[in-house]
Amino acid sequence: MTDYKKPLPAISTLNGPYWDGLKQRELKMPSCNDCGKLWYPPAPFCPECWSRNFTWRQLSGRGTVNSWVVFHQAYFSSYKDDVPYNVAEVELEEGPRLLTNLVGIANADIVIGMSVEIVYDDVTDEVTLAKFRPTEQ
């Protein structure tokens, strides 16, 4: 685990609950107790009504592929062995969109609109990433 060389998130007071959630196998996002808005990336105010009264709500982890790309060039040397690798934007059932990697599928088989579900990838002892795979029918 400690030989993980790729960029890691800068965990802060702002996004701590998000990353803690992933470690606990829960996809959580801030949700406004006043207007019901759910948002990502983490921010200390509801971007809709500016309420600070929010809770970290657990999401379904299901969504669809909104768009996707395949990197053929490694901008960080730690990605060198991965090219060509995909990055997808997944639209969660609850609304927010996440950048992520799709696993368990060949790049050539990725299609916009396909259903996906979260898988938790423990890349270090401290950090778990949210990746997605095609939803099992």
Next chain:
Amino acid sequence: MSDWNLKDQTAVCGVGHSPFGKRLNRSTIDLGGEAIRNALEDAGLNKNNLDGLIASFGTPIGADADTLAYALGLKLRMYNQTWAHGRFTASCLQWAAMAVKAGLANYVACLASISFSGFRKPMMGGASDNEGAREGGGGHGEDPVYGMTSPGAGSALIAQKYFAKYGATSCQLGAVAVAFRKHAALNPAAMMRTPISVEDHQNSRFVCEPLRLLDYCQINDGAACVIVTTSERARDLKKPPVFISGMQGLPAGREEFIWTHPGFGVAQQSVFDYQPELQPVYRMAGVTHADIDALFTYDAFSILVWSALERWGFCRPGEAAAFTQDGRIEVGGALPINTNGGLMSEGHIMGWNHQVEIVRQLRGECGPRQVANAQVIQWANAYGDSLIYRR
């Protein structure tokens, strides 16, 4: 929103640039100094006239405003500087116009002096790129934790979605690169002057699929400078003034993703059918699309041109792919775009080289790539900032 009383009140009185090239081995102060000197000479001014400076943008790949003032021995009453990258062009000129109109300075040099290729590698999209290190996506779209590290990837995300939504193709995108290279072939200052075909585009390697190498801008060094003053002062100088008729600064927020127009539904944008409307910049300048003789836009990636055409209402959503075919965006076509060759072929001075070209076009100085009888030219970006210039 009420229109400012700034229509045609300010003007560009001088433009200049340094050579554009890869690894020029010159400091950004050196390149910037050359661009400022050339612009002053173009205007018939000297360094003692210059009392305002806006640097777009500062270190690590640009030259800071205060460092420049110190190194070049300028005596400034007003200076300012933007954060990284090319979306601040219209905003800088807007600030310069306000500054000279308000009397904060008489002559403001707006400068981009950058060394992309001279900086330690890997710069763009890599470990030393501040934006590449940004998390959570946002308006620029990077998330290095998942390998989403380069600005071009944000554009690739849009291209993929655009292709799927409208049935457009990479071949059609190739026409944008081909058009700009044709323009560059007519421009002695351009870095890339060898003509290319759509076939060359299709044969170029993927960088971030579906975008290919020939969908990308150059990564280079160089500087470009635009000097702004009041129209009154500009009329007394060496070259005819190029008036700033309309201006509209950079928008920001969750509905903005800088690679596409609002409503497209990427990052945290809502999905809605974008209805291009008359933007404030047209109202301020008192012109409509029909009056625009040429369009200039930030073309770091080919798809941005489609987004700009649709955001500003030159095309309806989904129509830009077809519009950019058959020479329509070339000199002599219905709407010439980026006659300098753009960032993709002339060089990447973050859109400042485009401002230099606009001014030269409106003065009729562009030789074989001159747009016949150019009267009104618009700078308008995929991400919503714009200027309308007139001769």
